Structure formats: C-alpha cells, structure tokens
Amino acid sequence: MVEVMNKMGYDAAAIGNHEFDFKVDTLNKRLQQMNFPLLSANIVEKGTENIPAFAKPYIIKExxxxxxxxxGLSSLSTPHTTFPDYVADYEFTPYDEAIDKYAPMAQNEGAEIIIIIGHICKNEMExxxxxxxxxxxxxxxxxxxxQTVLETVDNVLLVQSGAEMRAYVKVQLQYHGSGKSAEIISTEVVQNQGGTPDTEVQAIVGYWQTKTQEALSEEIGYCSESIGESSVAMSNLVCDSWLQTFPDADVSITNSGGIRQDIxxxxxxxxxxxxxLPFQNTIYELDLTGTELIDCIDNYLIGGMTTIGGYSxxxxxxxxxxxVYSVLTTDYLYSADGDFSKYDPEPDNTSVNYRQPLIDMIKSLNTNSQNPLNNYLDNTRRR
Incomplete structure (x- = not known):
C-alpha cells in the first residue's frame, strides 16, 4: 500500500485506527518507507501535550x-477500534481543541488556506x-x-468517499488573494471503475498480488452460496470453530467487527x-461464573450458548x-471490554490466532462442490 501511495503522489494522510493494528513499531517502519507524512493534531503522549514522533499535527504545502x-485528525474511538494496549501510551483529544490550537499556528506560518483531513465520521465533521x-x-x-458524503453545511464542504478505495472525491478550490478567501468551484465523487491503469502502479499491485497468492493460495474448501459477513450463519461458523479447537471450553464470545468480509x-x-478475519488477535480462555458470563456477553456474537428462552x-x-464456565474470547476484546479483565485478571493466552480454528475446521470437513461448506452451516439465532 505504501508503495502505491508513494507512486500516486500522496501529500499527506490522516492517522486512522488501523494504523495501530500491528503496533507502533510497525507503524514507524511503514513511516520510514513513506514519501509523505502522517497527520494527527489530536494524538498526544499520555500526560503531556506532545504530539508523538510518528505524527505531525499539520503541514503546509504550496x-x-x-x-x-x-x-489531520484521528478518531476519538481509536482506543476501542484498534487493540487498546497498542495505544495505551497516547490520548486522543477533542477535535475542536486541536483545531483551535493548530489552525492559528498554520496561519502564522503563512498558510493562506487551511483544510482538515480526518479519520472521522459524518456527524463528527458536522x-x-x-x-x-x-x-x-x-x-x-x-x-x-x-460513508459517502458530499454536502455543504453553512458554507463548509464535507466530503467522504466511502470505503475500500472504490471512489475518491475531487474538489477544486479557487483562492481570492485580495479577500484572502477560498471558494469551492467544483465537487465530484469519482468511482474507481474503468479507465486505463497506470502501468507502474499496476506493476506494484501485480507484484504484491503474486506474493500474496504464493502465500495464501492453498485451497481449503468450497462454498456453494455466499455466506454474508453479517449473517447468523457466519457468526455461528466463526464462534463454533473456536469450540471445535478447544473442546473443553463451554462458550465463545467475539465481536462482529472482527469479521470483515463475505465468504x-x-x-x-x-x-x-x-x-x-484479518487481525492478529489471539484467543484467550477465561474462567467466569454464570453471572459473570451473562454480564460479559453484551451484544457480542456467541457460540456454545443461547439467550433465547433463558440462558442455556x-x-x-x-x-x-x-x-464456573470456560469462556473463549480474543485478546482484543479482553483488552477493550473491562468486564472480562475485572472477572478474570489472569486469563490463559492460548497463542492461537482467532482465524486458525476456522481454517482447521473447514479443512476437516473436506468440502467440495458436491459437499459444500453450506451443508454444515447453522442458521439458528442464539440471541
């Protein structure tokens, strides 16, 4: 991704929650490869007002x-939408306070126009x-x-281009030097479909596709009909795979955000x-009483139990x-949700990645076009 963004000539990028998914050490390694800075005016080292070394609050480009x-701005939800321990040394300050602090600095350094790029949602932009x-x-x-956003609120243009680089927003500004004001001339959400690929970018993508295919091309099963990422069948499939790998466990609990695409x-x-299941989450095993278990499940996905008609x-x-029940969850959820650590401060770290049980289960079923994975799905709601 860094190679592609370098080739495309990015000037800057706002820091988002997934920049921390592989720890700050990895973020710093990627930063060394970048030809552009990462921006965040609202991340500070805990207990200080210092912006961490991996970020700049703003830049001035000509x-x-x-x-x-x-x-740049980073989501206030970051401590809960990445692994909490990975950002434990940082605080995420209110957006408006960050703008109030750094916009005057940028203007004092000669910025004639200021724009904000943030890893933030529409309501936060508003x-x-x-x-x-x-x-x-x-x-x-x-x-x-x-979200896809292209609207003006009180003469301020708000833009977002959706997800997965499927589109981008093109905005043309005209600066009136005499009045020191900027005017929006044109706006457009452009879909990344069709067109002629840039040969150098295409070569970079092709190289990494080949490397990925070499590592991940092993066929492990067959699906006759797509299984939606948000479907009951998918939730049950993931949760049940953990219980197959750890047959002595009673219940599995995970969050829907850890499931990121269809099969x-x-x-x-x-x-x-x-x-x-793209994250480096590992499975923890906890000992919880029934009362504690019921308190922990919240709105999470569950395996090995149901809440319909009572808890069983x-x-x-x-x-x-x-x-006392043996309960499986991820290290991410254990860290993000204080109830787990409150009830079992010393969980067993199995060191098993949360995707491995699903891989092992699908392999064990020996599915093919005549015996697809769909034959083994459980579509029964558990809550």
Whole structure:
C-alpha cells in the first residue's frame, strides 16, 4: 500500500485506527518507507501535550503559488477500534481543541488556506463546522465510517468517499488573494471503475498480488452460496470453530467487527479466511461464573450458548449463576471490554490466532462442490 501511495503522489494522510493494528513499531517502519507524512493534531503522549514522533499535527504545502495548511485528525474511538494496549501510551483529544490550537499556528506560518483531513465520521465533521468557520476553513474531509458524503453545511464542504478505495472525491478550490478567501468551484465523487491503469502502479499491485497468492493460495474448501459477513450463519461458523479447537471450553464470545468480509461462492483458500478475519488477535480462555458470563456477553456474537428462552448452553443445560464456565474470547476484546479483565485478571493466552480454528475446521470437513461448506452451516439465532 505504501508503495502505491508513494507512486500516486500522496501529500499527506490522516492517522486512522488501523494504523495501530500491528503496533507502533510497525507503524514507524511503514513511516520510514513513506514519501509523505502522517497527520494527527489530536494524538498526544499520555500526560503531556506532545504530539508523538510518528505524527505531525499539520503541514503546509504550496500549490499554484498558494500556501495550503493541512491539519489531520484521528478518531476519538481509536482506543476501542484498534487493540487498546497498542495505544495505551497516547490520548486522543477533542477535535475542536486541536483545531483551535493548530489552525492559528498554520496561519502564522503563512498558510493562506487551511483544510482538515480526518479519520472521522459524518456527524463528527458536522460538529466541527463552527470551529472550521472561525479560521475560514472551507473543507473537512472524513473517513472511518465508510460513508459517502458530499454536502455543504453553512458554507463548509464535507466530503467522504466511502470505503475500500472504490471512489475518491475531487474538489477544486479557487483562492481570492485580495479577500484572502477560498471558494469551492467544483465537487465530484469519482468511482474507481474503468479507465486505463497506470502501468507502474499496476506493476506494484501485480507484484504484491503474486506474493500474496504464493502465500495464501492453498485451497481449503468450497462454498456453494455466499455466506454474508453479517449473517447468523457466519457468526455461528466463526464462534463454533473456536469450540471445535478447544473442546473443553463451554462458550465463545467475539465481536462482529472482527469479521470483515463475505465468504464468496466457489473455492475457499487461505486468502479468503485472512480477508475474513484479518487481525492478529489471539484467543484467550477465561474462567467466569454464570453471572459473570451473562454480564460479559453484551451484544457480542456467541457460540456454545443461547439467550433465547433463558440462558442455556448449546446442549440445553441451564447456565447457573455460581457455576464456573470456560469462556473463549480474543485478546482484543479482553483488552477493550473491562468486564472480562475485572472477572478474570489472569486469563490463559492460548497463542492461537482467532482465524486458525476456522481454517482447521473447514479443512476437516473436506468440502467440495458436491459437499459444500453450506451443508454444515447453522442458521439458528442464539440471541
């Protein structure tokens, strides 16, 4: 990705939650490869006002002889949407406070126009309009919530281009030097479909596709009909695979955000499952009483139990308040949800990646076009 973004000539990027998925050390390695900076004006080292070394609060770029300040913002939800331990050394400060601090600095350094790029959602962009107006900021760009946004609120343009690089937003600004003001001339959401590929970018993508295919091309199963990422069948499939790998466990609990794509019709290979469960989460095993278990499940996906008609295990046995149950969850969820650590401060780290049980289960079923994975799906709601 860095190679492609370098080739495309990116000037800057806002730091999002997934920049931390492989720890700050890995982020710093990627940063060394980048020809552009990562921006965030609202990440500070805990207990200080210092921006961490991997970020800049803003930059000033010159285009057509005009100095443009670009301020970055990172989602306030980051401590909960990446592995919490990976950002434990940082605080994410309110967006408006960051703009109030750094917009004047950028202007004092000669910025004639300021724009905001943020890994933030539409409602958060809307909440920044009044702050943007104080500094004549004409544009706020967002991300994170996978929304397509192209609208003007009180003369401030809000833009987002959706998700997965399927589109981009093109905006033309005209700067009036006499009045020191910027005017939006044109806006467009452009779909990344058709056209002639850039040969150098195509070569970079092709190289990494080949490397990925070499590592992840092993065929492990077959699917006769697509299984949706948000379907009951998918939730049950993932949760049940953990219980197959750990047969002494009673219940499995995970979050829907850890499941990231469908299993498409056709051959299932390792790449399919890595795309489905892409994070480096490992499985923890906890000992919880029935009362604690019920308190922990919240709105999470569950295996080995049901809440329909009361709380019971998969075999119909009632879950009793004082009985201790073996419960599986991810290290991510354990860290993000304080209830787990409150009830079991010393869980067993199995060191098994959360996707491995699903790979092993699909392999064990020996599925093919005559015996597809769909034959083994459980479509029964558990809550």
């Amino acid at each position: 285009a057509a002889g005009i100095k443009i300040g670009i301020i 909440g920044l309009v009044n702050t943007a107006k104080k500094y004549d900021i004409p544009l706020i760009g967002g991300g994170h919530c996978h 498409d019709q056709g051959t299932i290979n390792l790449a399919t499952i890595v795309g489905l 295990l998969a075999d119909g046995t009632q879950i009793y308040a004082d009985t």
